[in-house]
Amino acid sequence: MKLVKVQDLFEVKYGVNLDLNKLEEVSVNFPEAIPYVGRSEKQNGVTAFVEKINGVPPNPAMTISVAGGGSVMSSFLQEFPYYSGRDLFYLKPKIPMSKQVLLYYCTALTMNKFKFSYGRQVNRTLGELLIPDISEIPNEILNYSIDDSLGIRQFELLNNKVSSVGNLLAGINESNFKMLQDIFNMHNGLASSNVLVQPEKANEFLIPYVRPSKWQSTSYAGYVDIRTIPKNKVFPAGTLYVSTDGAGSHTYSYVSVEPFVPNSNVTVLIPKKDFSLEKKLAYATLITANRYKFSYGRKPKGNKLKVILLPDL
Structure with a gap:
């Protein structure tokens, strides 16, 4: 299998780095609510919803959040703009990638979890990690339908x-x-x-x-x-x-x-x-x-x- 570095396929960015205790937590239905992604391995990394702050741009949608500490290497596709806490990176694709491909890379990144621990966190090494090249992604992943009725029927089966x-x-x-x-x-x-x-x-x-x-x-x-x-x-x-x-x-x-x-x-x-x-x-x-x-x-x-x-x- 051909492997490439994370930085070959993604821009590695440090998140917006906001402290949750300094933000206003709100209901998910609040008009100005925005997801707050932490270093959790649950609920897609979302630990709260907070009120959007004027002048503080969120991390962009359709990027992969990666926990640098805590539940290290927990990686999730974030489909909406979001704020993030400390030690959280996000990966922005350098080339167009479908939702299926991004979810595939979430799994590939999480499988590197065993290399790290609470005392050995992900920092500058994130971009150097090896993941499958996009040419190695199976056709079953590339052709899998997430949004249409075929995908729903496959799930139901x-x-x-x-x-x-x-x-x-x-x-x-x-x-x-x-x-x-x-x-x-x-x-x-x-x-x-x-x-x-x-x-x-x-x-x-x-x-x-x-x-x-x-x-x-x-x-x-x-x-x-x-x-x-x-x-x-x-x-x-x-x-x-x-x-x-x-x-x-x-x-x-x-x-x-x-x-x-x-x-x-x-x-x-x-x-x-x-x-x-x-x-x-x-x-x-x-x-x-x-x-x-x-x-x-x-x-x-x-x-x-x-x-x-x-x-x-």
Whole structure:
């Protein structure tokens, strides 16, 4: 994938930098109300609505707000002019970008969150971060309709699929629970001593080598050559897997987005009957919810993983 610097695609600007406690908070319906965007990761970053101040121009609409501190790298598309607080940047596209593309870059920027912390904030480094070049954006994103009825129908279809799983969960009682081993076949991953891990995807034969991680976006330990891997250790996109080690990583479960090879601290779960993608995602959430039962000294491996109780969806 071709990566470029943020500053290649966007002008990196520091926000208007106003203190909320010095502004007049108003109702969203107030005629002169304007959104106030802070360093929050909730509600699109909007923490209040305030009265517009004559002579203080807001940050422009259709820009991406990026939290430099607080909930660092929380990135949102702001469709209306807005005020902002301290340590908040905004990105103004250097080339025309649709709403779909801007939302894609919000996600790409937020995925850099793991690089920072409360003590290591985003400042002059924001423009140097690497994001996918605009030529790398999938056609599914470019062609996705947000505003017309096609987009609404796509949303309704997805919502119905997810709701059907939710309705099943709502009707579950204790008699409908089974052990994990009764629902899934378990497959162990491949030890790192048995593979040659490469840092980048240099050719088409390299696929991700997955390790335990709190975030799916950081679970790639590198890439391995599919031609050197036993076929029974290569799993397709849409496969459910669970982290079985690591103090901050154990029990987190995900559904793969591309073919991959798990390492020896990742267990792959293959359903014993056909599951929809929505059902796999539901089970990933349900398995992760068992995290409190384990620790670095009590890992969800072997029998401990097998006997986790799950609803039979």
